[in-house]
Amino acid sequence: MTNSKPDEIEAIAAAYVASADAGTLSESDIVARDAWLMSDARHETAHLRLVAAWQIADMLTQSKFEPRAMIPSALPPRKLSKFFIGGGAGALFAMAVILLPVNPRYSAGLGKQVAVNLPDGSSMTLNSETEISSQFDKKTRHLDLEKGEAYFRVNHDAAVPFIVKAGPYRVTAVGTAFSIRRYNEQLVVAVEQGTVRIDQGDGVHARLIHAGAVSNASARGVSITMIGSEKVKQNLAWRDGLLSFNQSSLADISAEFNRYNKKKIYVTGVLGQRRMGGVFKATEMDAFVRLLTTTDRSITVATLPDGAIRLSQKSAPPQ
Amino acid sequence: LRLPISDVKTWFVNEVLVHEPDLVRFLRRKLPSFDEVEDVRQQIYALIYNKSLTEIPDNARFYLFAIARNVLVDRIRIKNRSASHLIADYDINSVLSEEPSPHTIAEGRELIDRLEASLAALPDRCQEVVRLRKIDGLSQREVARLLEISESTVEKHVATGIRRLAEAVYGARQTIGLDE
Numbered sequence: 001m002t003n004s005k006p007d008e009i010e011a012i013a014a015a016y017v018a019s020a021d022a023g024t025l026s027e028s029d030i031v032a033r034d035a036w037l038m039s040d041a042r043h044e045t046a047h048l049r050l051v052a053a054w055q056i057a058d059m060l061t062q063s064k065f066e067p068r069a070m071i072p073s074a075l076p077p078r079k080l081s082k083f084f085i086g087g088g089a090g091a092l093f094a095m096a097v098i099l100l101p102v103n104p105r106y107s108a109g110l111g112k113q114v115a116v117n118l119p120d121g122s123s124m125t126l127n128s129e130t131e132i133s134s135q136f137d138k139k140t141r142h143l144d145l146e147k148g149e150a151y152f153r154v155n156h157d158a159a160v161p162f163i164v165k166a167g168p169y170r171v172t173a174v175g176t177a178f179s180i181r182r183y184n185e186q187l188v189v190a191v192e193q194g195t196v197r198i199d200q201g202d203g204v205h206a207r208l209i210h211a212g213a214v215s216n217a218s219a220r221g222v223s224i225t226m227i228g229s230e231k232v233k234q235n236l237a238w239r240d241g242l243l244s245f246n247q248s249s250l251a252d253i254s255a256e257f258n259r260y261n262k263k264k265i266y267v268t269g270v271l272g273q274r275r276m277g278g279v280f281k282a283t284e285m286d287a288f289v290r291l292l293t294t295t296d297r298s299i300t301v302a303t304l305p306d307g308a309i310r311l312s313q314k315s316a317p318p319q
Numbered sequence: 320l321r322l323p324i325s326d327v328k329t330w331f332v333n334e335v336l337v338h339e340p341d342l343v344r345f346l347r348r349k350l351p352s353f354d355e356v357e358d359v360r361q362q363i364y365a366l367i368y369n370k371s372l373t374e375i376p377d378n379a380r381f382y383l384f385a386i387a388r389n390v391l392v393d394r395i396r397i398k399n400r401s402a403s404h405l406i407a408d409y410d411i412n413s414v415l416s417e418e419p420s421p422h423t424i425a426e427g428r429e430l431i432d433r434l435e436a437s438l439a440a441l442p443d444r445c446q447e448v449v450r451l452r453k454i455d456g457l458s459q460r461e462v463a464r465l466l467e468i469s470e471s472t473v474e475k476h477v478a479t480g481i482r483r484l485a486e487a488v489y490g491a492r493q494t495i496g497l498d499e
Contacts, residue, residue: 006357010482018478021452022459024470041365045331049339049364052332053485056430057453063435065454195456208456 004040012036013047017054061197061206106132108148111260111283113241121155122162125239127181128260128282149181151239154194165201169217172197178209179236187217190232198222238282246277250311257285265289268312271299285309327371334379335367337423339489342387349391359394363387424489437487441480448473449480 016033019025025033037044108114108126115125119136126132130148141157145166154162154173162173166180166187176194180187189198191209198215199206207222209215212229215222237244243256251272254265260282280288289309293299302310342363346356366386367376376382425433438446444466451462452473459477463470 006354006361009361010357011478014478014481015474017481018474021477022470022474024459024474041368042361045364045368046361048328048331049336049489050481050485052336053488054481056488057434057481057484059431060434060438060453063431063438063454065435065438065450194458197456208453210456 009042009046013050016047017050058208061208103135110262113239120157123153125151127238145180145182147182151179151236153177168200170199170201185218189215190235192232192236241282242279243282244279247275250274261285264308266308266310268310271311271313330371330375331368335383338380338383340424342383345387359390363390433487434484437483441483445476445479448476452477
């Protein structure tokens with residue numbers, strides 16, 4: 001064992017936790033940190049102790065210290081509309097337009113993706129079968145995701161929080177890009193950039209979700225999983241009308257296709273547990289079925305009276 | 320045979336660290352200085368962690384205090400080499416006979432209150448940085464730009480905040496802090 005003092009060990013451990021949290025560790029920093037951790041179990045445990053404490057400190061979001069909406073974002077501002085380029089009267093006119101209260105509804109039909117520019121310069125994309133109502137004025141940026149799924153790119157406003165209500169939950173953006181999906185009494189929030197806060201409207205059960213993480217909220221509570229920014233991007237492939245799968249079960253894949261197509265697809269028996277990956281056009285279910293049946297001859301396709309397609313496996317035991 | 324490292328880490332955080340308030344209270348009664356308490360605590364954690372790499376003990380709390388007693392007894396033996404056996408035996412017996420009080424780290428509202436108090440007690444600048452990072456959800460770069468300080472300064476404040484908040488998380492609970 002080395003003779004380092006307890007205080008020194010803790011100070012070094014704290015510095016590593018802070019850098020890791022800020023994402024400023026370089027490859028060589030990580031190598032140096034891991035070497036330091038491995039060299040002495042006191043280092044490892046001191047580090048673990050602080051990592052856990054810093055994570056537990058997320059509970060501060062439930063404290064009397066409320067998140068402040070007036071914090072200007074240092075994110076690069078979105079390109080403002082052309083009105084602003086002229087400056088002067090043009091800019092004033094544009095401001096006047098923005099300050100008027102507007103409460104339109106937005107919706108996307110089956111198999112459609114709809115891109116919307118919001119009055120505050122933010123934008124959103126609605127996925128198949130989505131309904132959103134809105135309330136925008138100079139003090140308010142409220143959206144209500146009544147059903148479906150949408151992706152939001154939030155233009156940071158120094159004074160007005162961007163809030164999306166979804167069932168019992170409220171998601172507040174602090175300058176960020178994220179998606180929300182409602183289905184089966186569940187809420188899935190995926191954060192592509194920045195951080196969002198999720199709570200139940202009254203600050204209770206507030207959690208922060210950072211970039212690269214996905215949060216799953218249901219009656220049982222909120223869980224947050226770090227899946228990495230690549231996977232978050234993959235989950236957002238629907239914006240381009242694509243479905244991206246990585247080792248997903250055929251049951252899940254068919255359920256995804258059914259979100260976009262009038263003609264439904266059902267997978268029976270053990271075939272539903274077959275895993276596969278790939279990128280498909282959401283509206284081209286037929287191409288997917290063709291690919292499936294040509295690569296595996298044991299899969300049979302039956303068309304049901306209502307036009308739905310049923311896939312089953314010849315060798316599968318009878319249900 | 321070595322266990323997957325993540326299991327050991329999870330176990331250490333969930334089963335061992337939760338007993339820190341008691342462990343520290345126990346050590347404080349037996350050791351004269353704060354530095355020594357910290358030193359022995361780190362030593363005990365290292366021992367239990369190394370042991371758990373080969374086999375995770377069934378009863379973490381029991382095992383933790385068994386190790387704590389061993390470490391304390393060793394210390395007493397080394398310190399009292401020149402002193403009479405009677406003194407050493409008395410100290411050792413007092414370590415072995417003492418039962419730690421059964422409390423773990425604070426939870427729920429109490430934990431939030433503790434974190435809040437700890438945050439409020441931080442120096443102004445440090446407190447502002449921790450609030451912006453933890454509650455307002457800003458990135459390190461955003462905080463640096465907002466407060467017009469360097470990113471490395473932000474990181475130093477965060478490191479200080481982490482240590483202070485850890486004290487709130489693992490510290491002895493207020494309601495039973497009178498015996499200290």
